[in-house]
Amino acid sequence: MNQDLIKQLSSFNLLYVEDEDGIRNNIFEILKHMFKNLYLAKNAKEAYKLYQDKKPDLIITDIRMPKESGIDLIKKIRKTDSKVRVIITSAHTDLEYMLEATELHLVKYIIKPITEAKLTEALEAFIKSYAAAPVYNLIPQWIYDESKSCVIGPDVEHILTKKENAFLKLLINKNRIITYQEMETQIWDDSNIMTPNAMRLFIKNFRKKLPSGILKNIQGTGYRLVI
Template sequence: MLSKELIDQLSNFTLLYVEDEEGIRNNIFEIFQDVFKEIHLAKNGEEAYKIYTEQKPDLIITDIRMPKMDGIELIEKIRQTNSKVRVIIFSAYTDLDYMLKAAELHLVKYIIKPVNEEKLVDALESFLNSYEGTKIYTLIPQWLFDEGRSTIKGPEEEFILTKKETKFLKLLLKKHRIITYEEMENLIWTHEHIMTQNALRLFIKNFRKKLPPNILKNVQGIGYQLVI
C-alpha cells in the first residue's frame, strides 16, 4: 500500500497513463484514482499526445510498444516543446536499443514489467524527488505555487505570474506575516516607478484573480497578508 504521506504529496499532481492493454490500464486506474488530483487514460501514443496537449499533466507514465505511436515516439514528440514534464516508462522490453533511446529522453524511471508495489513506490518517490531544488508551495489543497516557473496552478487553470506578483507572493509566504505598504514599495516596486494608490489597486486586483479565493487579506492601513 502507498503511504499516507506519499498519497498526500501526489494528490497535488495530475497524471496521464498510457497503456494499450485494457486490463492493465483499468488496474492501474483503480490504484491511482484516489491518489492523483486527476488521471487521464490513453490506449496509444497518438491518443496520449492529444490528451497531453489539452491537459498538460504533471506526470506521464507510458508503455513502449503500442499501436499508432509507441511510447518512445510519444515522448520524443513531447520533448520537442517540453523538456520538463516528468516521464516514467513501464515496459516489458529490456531491448538495449529501446533502453538507449529512452535514456536520451530524461526519464524519471524506466521500470521493467511486471510492476510490483515496490517498483511502483520507488518510481513515484523518484517523481517527487525530481522536484527537489525547486520550490513548490501548497497554498491550499489543489493550489500550487511553483516558484521556479512563476506559476500558480489551480484545479481548473494555471496562471502565469508577473515579476512583481512572484516577488510579492514569495515575500508573503516566507515572512508569514503582514507585508506593509512600505515594504511593498521598497521591495517590489522598482526605483523607476512610484507605487501610487491606483497602481497598487490594479496590481492587487489582478493578483487576486490568480489566487485561491479569499486567501489574500487586506489589513486596513497597514498592508497585506495570506490567510492559509
C-alpha cells in the same frame, strides 16, 4: 501510500498510457484518487492527442505498444516539450531500450510488474524533480509554479506579473506577514512609487489570481498567506 505524497500529487494532472487492459485498469484504481485529473490512453496515437489537448504534468507510459512505442511517443513530445515529466514502464530490461530511454530525460524507468512500492518511489521522484524549479501547493488542487510565474487551479491558469510573482515568492519563502515597507522596498522598483491607490489596485488584481481567502490583510501592518 504516504498521505503527504498523495496531497502533493493532488495538484497535478497525469496521462497514463498502457495497451494491456488488465494492467491499465489495475493501475487506474491505484492512481485515480491521487491526481487532480487522470487521463487514460491505450496506444501512442490516443496518448499524443490527449497530451496535446490536456497538457498533463506527468506521463506514465509503457514502452512496447502496437504500431508506435512509448519511446516513439516521448521522442515526438520532446521535440517541442522538454518540461513534461515522464515515467516509463517496461516488462523488459533490454539494454538497448534502457539506453534509448535515458536520452529522453526520464523521472524513472519502472520494470514490471508495477508494485505499489515501485510506483511510490517513482512518484516521489516526480515530486522531487521540481526541486530546482519549485512548485508549491497553495491549497488542494491549487499550485504556484515559480518557474512559469503562474498560479494553476481547477480549470484555470493565471499568469503573474513580475511584481505579483515577486510578492508571492516572498509570502511563501518568509511564511509570515510581509509588511507594507517590505512590499515597497522589495516589490516596487525605483521607477515607481507605492502610493495607497497603486497598492490597492495591485492587491485587488493579485487576489483574483489566488484561491479565495488565502491572502489575508493584517490591518496597519501588511499581508500574509493563510494556507
